[in-house]
Each structure stands twice: as structure tokens, then as C-alpha cells.
Amino acid sequence: xxxxxxxxxxxxxxxxxxxxxxxxxxxxxxxxxxxxxxxxxxxxxxxxxxxxxxxxxxxxxxxxxxxxxxxxxxxxxxxxxxxxxxxxxxxxxxxxxxxxxxxxxxxxxxxxxxxxxxxxxxxxxxxxxxxxxxxxxxxxxxxxxxxxxxxxxxxxxxxxxxxxxxxxxxxxxxxxxxxxxxxxxxxxxxxxxxxxxxxxxxxxxxxxxxxxxxxxxxxxxxxxxxxxxxxxxxxxxxxxxxxxxxxxxxxxxxxxxxxxxxxxxxxxxxxxxxxxxxxxxxxxxxxxxxxxxxxxxxxxxxxxxxxxxxxxxxxxxxxxxxxxxxxxxxxxxxxxxxxxxxxxxxxxxxxxxxxxxxx
Amino acid sequence: xxxxxxxxxxxxxxxxxxxxxxxxxxxxxxxxxxxxxxxxxxxxxxxxxxxxxxxxxxxxxxxxxxxxxxxxxxxxxxxxxxxxxxxxxxxxxxxxxxxxxxxxxxxxxxxxxxxxxxxxxxxxxxxxxxxxxxxxxxxxxxxxxxxxxxxxxxxxxxxxxxxxxxxxxxxxxxxxxxxxxxxxxxxxxxxxxxxxxxxxxxxxxxxxxxxxxxxxxxxxxxxxxxxxxxxxxxxxxxxxxxxxxxxxxxxxxxxxxx
Numbered sequence: 265x266x267x268x269x270x271x272x273x274x275x276x277x278x279x280x281x282x283x284x285x286x287x288x289x290x291x292x293x294x295x296x297x298x299x300x301x302x303x304x305x306x307x308x309x310x311x312x313x314x315x316x317x318x319x320x321x322x323x324x325x326x327x328x329x330x331x332x333x334x335x336x337x338x339x340x341x342x343x344x345x346x347x348x349x350x351x352x353x354x355x356x357x358x359x360x361x362x363x364x365x366x367x368x369x370x371x372x373x374x375x376x377x378x379x380x381x382x383x384x385x386x387x388x389x390x391x392x393x394x395x396x397x398x399x400x401x402x403x404x405x406x407x408x409x410x411x412x413x414x415x416x417x418x419x420x421x422x423x424x425x426x427x428x429x430x431x432x433x434x435x436x437x438x439x440x441x442x443x444x445x446x447x448x449x450x451x452x453x454x455x456x457x458x459x460x461x462x463x464x465x466x467x468x469x470x471x472x473x474x475x476x477x478x479x480x481x482x483x484x485x486x487x488x489x490x491x492x493x494x495x496x497x498x499x500x501x502x503x504x505x506x507x508x509x510x511x512x513x514x515x516x517x518x519x520x521x522x523x524x525x526x527x528x529x530x531x532x533x534x535x536x537x538x539x540x541x542x543x544x545x546x547x548x549x550x551x552x553x554x555x556x557x558x559x560x561x562x563x564x565x566x567x568x569x570x571x572x573x574x575x576x577x578x579x580x581x582x583x584x585x586x587x588x589x590x591x592x593x594x595x596x597x598x599x600x601x602x603x604x605x606x607x608x609x610x611x612x613x614x615x616x617x618x619x620x621x622x623x
Numbered sequence: 624x625x626x627x628x629x630x631x632x633x634x635x636x637x638x639x640x641x642x643x644x645x646x647x648x649x650x651x652x653x654x655x656x657x658x659x660x661x662x663x664x665x666x667x668x669x670x671x672x673x674x675x676x677x678x679x680x681x682x683x684x685x686x687x688x689x690x691x692x693x694x695x696x697x698x699x700x701x702x703x704x705x706x707x708x709x710x711x712x713x714x715x716x717x718x719x720x721x722x723x724x725x726x727x728x729x730x731x732x733x734x735x736x737x738x739x740x741x742x743x744x745x746x747x748x749x750x751x752x753x754x755x756x757x758x759x760x761x762x763x764x765x766x767x768x769x770x771x772x773x774x775x776x777x778x779x780x781x782x783x784x785x786x787x788x789x790x791x792x793x794x795x796x797x798x799x800x801x802x803x804x805x806x807x808x809x810x811x812x813x814x815x816x817x818x819x820x821x822x823x824x825x826x827x828x829x830x831x832x833x834x835x836x837x838x839x840x841x842x843x844x845x846x847x848x849x850x851x852x853x854x855x856x857x858x859x860x861x862x863x864x865x866x867x868x869x870x871x872x873x874x875x876x877x878x879x880x881x
Contacts, residue, residue, distance in 0.1 A: 435681060504718040508781070510679055512732035512788055513708030522735055526722045617722075 286338050293347070296334060300327035320362075324355045371597050378594025387570075388558040393583045393591075401595045403560040407569035408602070411475045411554065412544050414564055415482035420536050422483075423490025430491070431498040432520050449488040457484040458549030466553065473555040475564030478571070481549035486539045493535025497528040530614035537610030541603045547573040572599045625652035625822045626692045626709075626791040628673060633687030634851070635668050635677055642668045644851035646687070648841060650792075655814060655823045657833035657860065660843030661875070665852025666826045669843070670794050673824065674710035675703040691791070708736075711790035715797040717777035719769035719784070725761050728769040728780055732788035747787050755783035756813050775806025782813065786821070793817065795825040799832065811836050830876060834864050842872045 304323025313319060331351045336344035386400035393399060426446070430439055461481040465471050501524050509519040525532070550556075555568035556578060572595050579592035628650040635643045643665035650656045658666040671677040672685050675696060689696040696706050719728045727734065729751050730744045738744065748765065752758040757779040761772070769780055778798060785793060795814070799807040814823060814836045827833050833840050841857040856869050867873050 502718070504714060504716060505720060507676065507679060508714065508718045508720070508784075509731070509735070510704075511674065511676060511707055511712035511714075512735070512784065513704055513706075514732065514735045515704045518735050523720060523722075527720070 285340065285343075287343075288335060288338055288347075292334070293331065293351070296331045297327050300324075300330055324358075327351060328355065368600065371593065371600055374589075374593035375595075375597030378590045379597060383591075383594055384598070387560045389560070391558075393579070393588060394585055395587070397587045397590065399591065401572065401575055401591070401598060403557065404570040404572045404575040404595060405598065405602075406560060406562055407475055407554065407557075407564075407571040408544060408573075408599075410562075410564040411479045411482060411550070411569065411571055412540060414476055414479035415486055415543055416536070416540055418479065418483040419486035419539070420490055423487045423536075423539075424494055424532065426487075426491045427494035427498055428520060428525075430495055432516075432524070446488045446491045449484070450492065452484065452488075453548075454481070454485055454546045455548040455552075457481045458552040460484070461549065462552050472566070473553060473568045474566055475554055475561075475569040475571075478550045478554035478569070479564065481553055482543040482546060485546060485549070486543045489539035489542060490536055493538065494528075494532050497531035497535060498524060500531065501527045526617075530617045533613045533617065534610045537606050537613075541606050544603050544606070545573055545599065547577055550574045551577070572602070625820060627652045627690075628792065628822065628824075629688075629690040630673075631688045631690075633669070633672060633685065633689060635665070635672050635685050636683065637680065638682040641851040643672075643843075644853055646854045648854060648857050650822060650824060651839065652822045653818060653820075654838040655818050655825060655836050656857075657837035657840045658824065658826045658843060659828070659830060659833050659840060659875075660852070660855075661845070662828075663848075663852070664843040664845045666843050667796050668852070670796055670824060670826050671712075673792070673794055674712055675706045676712060678703070708732075708788060709790050710792040710794060711785035711788060712794045713778070713782050713785050713796065713798045716801050717774055717781050719772070719777050719780050721768070721770045723769055724766045725769045725772070725780060726765040729783050729787050731784060736788075751783040751787040752780075754786050754813075754817065755779045756809055756816075757783055773806075775802050775809060778802060778806065778810060779813065782810070782817075786817065790821065792822040792824065795823065797826050797828060800828060807832070830864075834860060840864070842867070842869075842875065844871055844875070 301323045304326050305319050307313075308316075308319035308322055313322075328348065328351050332344050332348045335347045339347075382398070383400040384405070385402050386398075387403035388399040389403075391399035426442065430442060433439075434442065458481045461477055461484070465477050465480060466473065471477060505523055505527060506519055509523045510516070514523070550571045551574055554571055554574065556574050557568040557570050561567055561569045576592045576595045576599070579588040579595065582588070583591070630649070631647045633643070633646045634641060646669060658670065660666050668677060673689060673696075675685075677683050677685055685697060687697070691706075691709065695701070696710075720731060723731060726744075726748055729748045730738070733744065733747060749758060749762075752761065757776060760776060761767075761780075769777065772780060778801070782793075782798070799810050802810065811832065814825065817823060818838075825833075825836065837860045839857060840860040840863040842855045842863065843852050844855045845852045855871055856863070856867065858867070862868075863872060864876060867876065873879075
């Protein structure tokens, strides 16, 4: 306030800042990308590199280097760094997407031929798997659906209540211990969960192989995921809503049940569905506890069942010929479609139930 | 309906930190009492001790007595939930329940307390929204989400929600600080109407607002950073703003400090 500044017409010459600068045209990044890909493939072909992965890697590196060089020469160093970072993000994005897309594409390509009404509605009972293309995955679908459903029925309520405890009530040592064990459980390998249930449920308590015993192991794997995601969602519920509810004379348990959980229900559902998707593809515990069967067993509490991941593994490694491969790919496609369907349902529920703020 | 609040020797703590110290005052029924004072002097903390919302914060506790007519809110067998039913609260930032419609927001307190009869609820919704001066603006879209209203409307919705459970006292914690002047005016008018039924206590940083809406004004201050807040004086608003008996009050009001 007290200093007096002299206003001059000219900008200070020593800074030399201009507001306009040379810019690359809008199509430049695309053009550089195309040129780099062409160049990368060209070098790859000439040098006789066998792997197309190497071609792609070469193109990506060229894209980064050429983009930086071109931009630096036209626009200056700062813009060049900006473009370099943008290009890096794009390359990383493509590196992440390519395997995903190619996996889906390959599975569809390989599996679509095997899928037929018969494949979806028949079991492997009475089929000589190594000699005939017949048979199907009906028993595996039934098994997977039942096992996953049972696991969810066990893990989702326990996980949900644990998360409610941790966020709403948990203080002090007990809460810390629970958090610690949830963290540890997140890292339990599925095969260990399977061994644990095998030794406890099947050997110590003497129960037979069954879908339910597989569900127990799957529930162990699912629980920490549900706790973690639910916890995060409950933490997102603003404290103001809880206080608003208390201030209306609503008891705490009712506030949690009627205000906090409904506000977070979209995220919680998504979390549970993602956990379901995760355990749907588990093979190891199912192999140990459900055992696998060629026939339809609709009772998850009695006798061996089949499940999709186990079926895929058996067809691929035990049958181990073109009939087995074909069935394995078909089952893999159904498994992916199943998980994707669950995810879509989760997203739908999240969108449907999420708080609406639109005017 | 409206009840007198009689506070004596009240101190509030956050963990081991004492936030307010030894406050005694009487808040008259069917009147508006405003709390003013610099930030951090414990106005909001004190307000929250009046409906036992203070202890919701982990580690927070209260010593002293708050008499609501002849009942001590901090008595041995007093249920905080019951206290909050008779002492309602409106918060600084509008906080309608995002999952609920306008209708459900207004009757949230009743519905969660188990009132189910549609005719009763319909009546309460209209009466409360009328009371909060919001009825004409929302009567055609009661089933739209409450979060879709403007900030000022949301705050009036929160007031409607608070008066729907028919409390005896209404506490307002800077209810206009997030609102524009027009919405502020609407809420101030509303406070003037509501004081015929309720005992109203309002915390505000806006001294003109305190002068406009309140009958009595309490000035809070703290001796220094880290010191607990104290009540400096409580008097008729007119006296506080024209001829306060304590020098610090006059300094604060005339802008010489704070």
C-alpha cells in the first residue's frame, strides 16, 4: 500500500514475455503418432523383429521421442514437456487397454464356437470328454451360481456389519485390531483359504466335499474386500448428515440404518458386486473343497459340485485336446460374461440408488 | 410449548482442552437470543451443549447444569435422544438428506420415530413448509430430491425439518452464513415469525443480523489463543448495541477489535 509504483506504457523489456507463441497444429499429436507407428513397424519389419510387441514398443518410444523433439523445436521446452507428459499418459493408457481388449477379443473368438443351447443346458455326464465334442457346462454354471451366492450370503452381511462397526462405533484398540486383521485377510492367498477350510471343515469336523465348503473359503476371500469397500463408502457420508439426524432426535442405530446406509448404498453395492466378481473366478479353493463333478448336483450342501473355473482347468489340463480346449474357451466366455453382467448390474444399482442432486 | 433454558456453571471440553468455561445464563422462552463473539470463542460449542450434540464428537464432554424449565438436560437418567427431540437444531450449512425427497426430508424426524399415518404426515409437511416459508415454492414438486433446491431453499427445508418434530427450543448455528442476502432476509423474517412458538437461539457472526432478529444478545469472548471462551455479558439487544456495560463488548461491536 505504501510503496509507490510508476506505471510505464512499455512492458519491462528484460522479461520479454509474449502472450502468443508458435503452436503445433491440432492434428500434430495424431500425425506424430501415425508417423511413429509407421516408422516403428517399418524398422521392425526391416530389422526382422519377430514379435509384434517389439514393433509396438518401438512405435511408442518413437512417439514419445519424436513428439518431444518436434514440440521442443517449434513451441519451446515448457510446451514440449507438457506434450511429453500427455503422450506418456496416452501410451500408458494404451498399454493398459491393449491386453484387456485382446483378452476379451481372444476369448470371444475362441469361445463363441463352443457355445450352443446344448452346451449351456447339458452336463458332462456320460460324455467321454477326450473323444467327443458333446457335453456342456450346465452343472458348472449351477455350481458357480450356488457357491458364489452362498459365499455372498455369508460374507456380505458380516463384512457390512464389520465396516459399520469400524466407521460408526470403532474406537481404540479393538477397532485397530479389527482393521489390522482385515488388512491381513486381504492378503491371504486363495489357496491358503482353501487349505484352512479343508483342514477345519473337512478334516477336523469331518464334513464331505460340497459346494458349501467351497463357499466358506470363498467367503473368507470375499469378506475383507467387502469390509474395505464398505468402510470407504461409509466414510464418504458427510458427518453433517449424521448430526442432522441426531438433532432430529433420531437414535444412533436408526441414523445408521436409515440415513447413513441408504446414502452409501450405491457404493456399497458396487463394492459387494466387485467382491463377488473377484471370487467367481477363484479356482484353488474350489478345486480342494468342491472337488468337481461331471454330473448335475443342484444341492450345494451334499456331495461334489462343479464350478466354471474348475471346469475350465479340468478341460484344459485333464482332457487336454481340441474338444477340451473348445469347451474350456466356451466356459471361459460364459464366466467372463457372468462377471461382466454382475458388474453392469452393480453399476446400474449404483446409478439408480445414488443420491440425486439434479434440479 | 416454548421453554426457558437456565444454564449454570457450564464448561465443555474436547478431550483435555477446555473450550468454554463456567457459563451461566438464562434464555427466555418465546424470544430470540443471539450469540455473538469472535471465532473460536465457543459460541457454537455452547449452542451444541444445549441439545447434547456436543458429546457426539469423540472425546467431548460437558460439566455443569442446563435446566429446560425444571429438567436438567445433564441429569443422571436423561436420554440425549429425547433431549434432541425437544431441542431442535439448524446447522451452518444446509444439510438435507440426499436420498430423500422434499416431502421425506420434512417428515424424516417423524418417520424415523415411527409415525406412519399418511394423513398426519401430509398435514405436518404442509404446516412445516408453510412455517418455513417454503410451501409455495415447492408444493408442486414435493417428491423431487431435496438436494435439488437452491442453497437458501435447502436451509429453509432444514428449518422445516427441524420444526416438523415440534421442538420446544430451536437452536440455529449461523444459519445464514452460507446464504445470499435475499435468502438471509427470508430466514430472518422466518425467525421473527417462529419466535411466537419457539425459544430461539441463534449464533451469528453478522452483528447487524443479531441486532435485527434478536431480543437479547450474549457476547462471548476468549482471553487469548488456547484459553477457554467465556460469556462476557447477556443483555437486551438494544442495550448491548447502544450502551453495553462491559468495555470489551463495545470494542467488539464498534469494530475496534476482532
